[in-house]
Amino acid sequence: MKKLYEQDVTFDFVTYRKFTLIVNRTRLSVFLTLIFLVGYLLAAMTSGNTSWLLNILGGLAFMFLFFAFYTVMIKRTYTSNEAMQNLAVHYNFFDTYVEQTSSLGKTRFDYTDIYKIVEDKTAIYLLVGRQQGLVIPKKTADEPFNNFIRNINK
Secondary structure: OOOOEEEEEEEOHHHHHHHHHHHOHHHHHHHHHHHHHHHHHHHHHHHOOOOHHHHHHHHHHHHHHHHHHHHHHHHHHHHHOOOOOOEEEEEEEOOOEEEEEEOOEEEEEEHHHOOEEEEOOOEEEEEOOOOOEEEEEOOOOOHHHHHHHHOOOO
């Protein structure tokens, strides 16, 4: 089969962090909302008759602390897995599948296996599972490639 596109990616900490936040976006949003509510209620219960603004600030502070803790956990996970640190990955895109090659091995994903495509300013994420996916940096000068990735499973 003829190769249509290829792409090289270095899986550094910034890429890992963004990918982790992308795949956990929905759960993290719900959890941060619950953390805010708990913080709000704790501030309201402990502050007596202070203003609602102080209670909201208490909730936000509680939420911020949790998110800071979560970011530290992402960093700890990344640094504990030496095989993932600055991993060089090469993607080959074909008509019906993509191949991912790195020092860890070679994997093939059919486009029908991709259940969700998420895009941000710098990358397109092809999710093949709840915690697994491919990170494809956007090529600023190659809009046909970006459109190919966006429409990969349509």
